[in-house]
Amino acid sequence: MAEIAIRNVAKTYGKTTIMEGVNLTIRNGEFVVILGPSGCGKSTLLRLIAGLEEITAGEIAIAGQVVNDLEPRERGCAMVFQNYALYPHMTVAENIGYALKVAGVPRAERQARVAATATSVGLSDFLDRKPGQLSGGQRQRVAMARAIIREPKVFLFDEPLSNLDAKLRVQMRHEIRRIHTQIKATSVFVTHDQHEGMTLADRLVVMNKGTIEQVGTPDEIYDRPASLYVAGFIGSPAMSFLPGRVDAARQALVLDQGAALPLPRALVQAAAGRLVQAGLRPETLSLTAPGMGQIDARVDFIEELGAERLYHLLVEDLPLSVLSSEKQRPAEGSPIGVAVPLGAVHLFDADTGRRIEPQAAEASVRAMA
Numbered sequence: 603m604a605e606i607a608i609r610n611v612a613k614t615y616g617k618t619t620i621m622e623g624v625n626l627t628i629r630n631g632e633f634v635v636i637l638g639p640s641g642c643g644k645s646t647l648l649r650l651i652a653g654l655e656e657i658t659a660g661e662i663a664i665a666g667q668v669v670n671d672l673e674p675r676e677r678g679c680a681m682v683f684q685n686y687a688l689y690p691h692m693t694v695a696e697n698i699g700y701a702l703k704v705a706g707v708p709r710a711e712r713q714a715r716v717a718a719t720a721t722s723v724g725l726s727d728f729l730d731r732k733p734g735q736l737s738g739g740q741r742q743r744v745a746m747a748r749a750i751i752r753e754p755k756v757f758l759f760d761e762p763l764s765n766l767d768a769k770l771r772v773q774m775r776h777e778i779r780r781i782h783t784q785i786k787a788t789s790v791f792v793t794h795d796q797h798e799g800m801t802l803a804d805r806l807v808v809m810n811k812g813t814i815e816q817v818g819t820p821d822e823i824y825d826r827p828a829s830l831y832v833a834g835f836i837g838s839p840a841m842s843f844l845p846g847r848v849d850a851a852r853q854a855l856v857l858d859q860g861a862a863l864p865l866p867r868a869l870v871q872a873a874a875g876r877l878v879q880a881g882l883r884p885e886t887l888s889l890t891a892p893g894m895g896q897i898d899a900r901v902d903f904i905e906e907l908g909a910e911r912l913y914h915l916l917v918e919d920l921p922l923s924v925l926s927s928e929k930q931r932p933a934e935g936s937p938i939g940v941a942v943p944l945g946a947v948h949l950f951d952a953d954t955g956r957r958i959e960p961q962a963a964e965a966s967v968r969a970m971a
Contacts, residue, residue: 604665604678604755604788605630606651611660613646613812620646621812624660633782633789635799638809639835644792645760647809651790652679652758665755680749681758684765686741688733688748694720695729698747719751723781739770746778750785757782759791763798775801796836800824808832830879830955833948839884839912842922845952850874855947859918861897863942865949868960873949878958881948884925888941889913895939897922901932915940 605628612622621643628634636644649655651662653674661668669677688697699716707715720726723743733741742762749757759778763771779802782789791802799806800820808815808823808831816828827833833841846857853870854862855878863880865873892898899915899922913924915938924940932938949958 605663606756606788606790607663608647608651609661609663611647611650611662612658613643613650613655614658619812622659624812624814626807626814626817628788628790630788631786633779633791633802633804634807635791635793635803635805636807636809637793637796637799637835639794641811642809643812644794644809648681648758648760648790648792651677651756652681653677654681678755679758680752680754680756681760682742682745682749682762684761686733686745688741688744690733693730693732694725694736694744697733697744698725698729698751701748701752715751719747722750722784723747723777737770738766739774742766742774743777746781750781754787757787757789759789761793762791763793763795771795771798778802796838800836806836808835826957826959827881827948828957830881830950833881833950833957837883839923839925841881841883841948843879843881843950844917844920844922845877845879847877848873848875848949855880855949857897857917859897859920861917863896863947864944865947866945866960869947869949869958872960873958876958877952879950879952879955881950882922882942882946883948884912884923886943886946887922887924889924889926889928889930890939890941892937892939895941897940897942899938899940901934901936901938903934904931913938 608624608626611624613620636647638644646655650657653672657670661670664677695716698719699712702712702715720729723746725743725747728736728740763774766774775798793799803820805817806820806823807817810831816823816832823832823836827836844857846855848870849856850870852862854864856862897917899917902914902916905912905914910925910927913926915922915924951958
């Protein structure tokens with residue numbers, strides 16, 4: 603078993619707190635992606651698991667053993683870095699098999715394991731080449747093969763695809779997922795790229811300023827973001843936000859601009875009278891003739907995306923985006939309507955930024971009964 607238990611972990615540098623109160627359990631064989639912008643603490647957390655940084659407070663256990671005081675080589679982890687970290691004077695075969703050579707594995711066994719590992723990542727034809735003769739994607743495969751051959755308990759990936767072009771990143775995402783399915787090791791992958799996270803993860807961990815904002819499957823986090831931060835970070839194109847107040851009499855969210863967006867009854871009960879931010883995903887909205895939708899807007903500019911267009915609109919002075927496969931081209935500055943389906947509105951408390959859930963009202967009713 604290679605479960606990773608992170609318990610109330612904190613990390614400081616002098617008087618600067620990088621993270622605190624981080625709690626997370628990564629199950630055996632699970633692929634977890636830690637996602638967030640630069641500076642949120644995701645790479646620091648990975649390095650704490652690996653033993654490349656010392657924990658200030660709390661503890662980390664791998665396979666049931668607390669590893670706070672263990673050296674990196676004693677933790678059973680293999681790490682794949684952004685910059686590959688290959689030995690330039692060694693061949694691909696020598697790079698892949700180096701850890702086995704240091705461990706004293708006999709030459710014949712070492713060669714057999716190198717050949718088998720190289721086959722699993724598509725490097726059989728490149729074993730005699732040196733890193734300088736390889737493409738970026740091939741070098742990343744060598745780095746992965748070097749980690750795989752050690753048969754570690756845990757794989758740790760620190761933004762390994764950041765140096766690759768867009769097409770190759772897509773290919774390598776699929777390759778990493780295939781290898782994970784094949785070897786079934788516990789994997790922790792750090793990235794700022796939500797596409798990588800959504801593609802690879804069994805569960806996503808969204809970090810913000812050294813704390814965990816939300817943990818869940820990609821679907822859970824996309825469909826039910828726990829905060830304004832998560833809602834704005836997850837989703838492409840990004841969610842739009844409009845302020846308003848929930849009006850129980852009208853069973854609607856009344857935006858500051860005057861538009862009324864119908865809400866499900868349970869959501870109205872949960873948020874009646876509260877000031878909120880309404881989150882609207884561009885792909886859930888559609889364009890209408892002026893005055894025919896729930897929201898009146900004007901066209902700011904239109905972004906061509908091939909099969910679709912992203913319409914950047916203004917509701918008074920606030921931005922609102924609509925993603926559509928309809929090839930309309932209204933003039934910039936012209937009025938336009940936006941239709942908002944019932945159930946498309948995500949509500950977030952204006953003060954706390956936390957998601958408002960319908961069951962909150964039901965729970966409070968039960969508590970008072």
